[in-house]
Amino acid sequence: MPSYDMERALHDEGYAVVCGVDEAGRGPLCGSVVAAACILPDGLDIPELNDSKKLTPKKRDKLFDLIKEKAIAYGIAEGTVEEINQLNILEADLLAMRRAIDSLHTPDGTPYKADFALIDGNIDRDFQLPARAVVKGDSLSMSIAAASILAKVTRDRMCEDMDKAYPQYGIAKHKGYGTKEHMAALRVHGPSPIHRTKFIRFLNEDTHE
Numbered sequence: 001m002p003s004y005d006m007e008r009a010l011h012d013e014g015y016a017v018v019c020g021v022d023e024a025g026r027g028p029l030c031g032s033v034v035a036a037a038c039i040l041p042d043g044l045d046i047p048e049l050n051d052s053k054k055l056t057p058k059k060r061d062k063l064f065d066l067i068k069e070k071a072i073a074y075g076i077a078e079g080t081v082e083e084i085n086q087l088n089i090l091e092a093d094l095l096a097m098r099r100a101i102d103s104l105h106t107p108d109g110t111p112y113k114a115d116f117a118l119i120d121g122n123i124d125r126d127f128q129l130p131a132r133a134v135v136k137g138d139s140l141s142m143s144i145a146a147a148s149i150l151a152k153v154t155r156d157r158m159c160e161d162m163d164k165a166y167p168q169y170g171i172a173k174h175k176g177y178g179t180k181e182h183m184a185a186l187r188v189h190g191p192s193p194i195h196r197t198k199f200i201r202f203l204n205e206d207t208h209e
Contacts, residue, residue: 069107079093
């Protein structure tokens with residue numbers, strides 16, 4: 001279960017405001033990648049807060065509202081499909097994370113600054129503040145776990161919107177991942193503007209068989 005140990009260790013090192021950062025949507029074939037940054041009050045008890053992937057959608061939705069209410073500050077941002085296509089998913093992901101940190105604000109909308117970022121994963125380059133990558137950070141750090149909830153719920157709600165715009169792909173069900181259903185729909189209907197070109201190369205491979 002996540003704890004405040006990492007945040008408190010950084011406080012002891014002199015960093016007063018530590019944010020956790022995580023993303024959702026690196027793997028799907030369509031849609032933006034979403035990142036969130038979150039600063040929690042030290043010791044805030046949020047029952048059941050954990051890696052977002054280990055929670056039911058209903059619990060994530062409940063925690064999403066609670067985190068936005070109780071956090072000192074949070075920010076949510078995205079790397080668009082266009083940016084994923086132009087750059088690559090890693091660079092678009094890092095871009096979304098930087099934007100999330102830059103957009104940190106209090107629940108009432110007041111801009112807020114962090115002086116250290118705990119980044120879920122193994123890459124912490126090119127951030128505009130001191131940062132540390134934490135592998136499986138969403139199961140270790142409370143602020144990263146909170147960020148994972150904000151990113152995951154936001155991304156899932158975007159999938160609901162994408163499903164309404166492009167119902168032929170079943171995005172509400174599979175959230176854009178490369179399921180058999182999704183890949184079959186792509187073969188029948190072809191890609192839409194929300195699909196990531198580098199993620200659907202199998203369509204070109206099909207035509208060359």
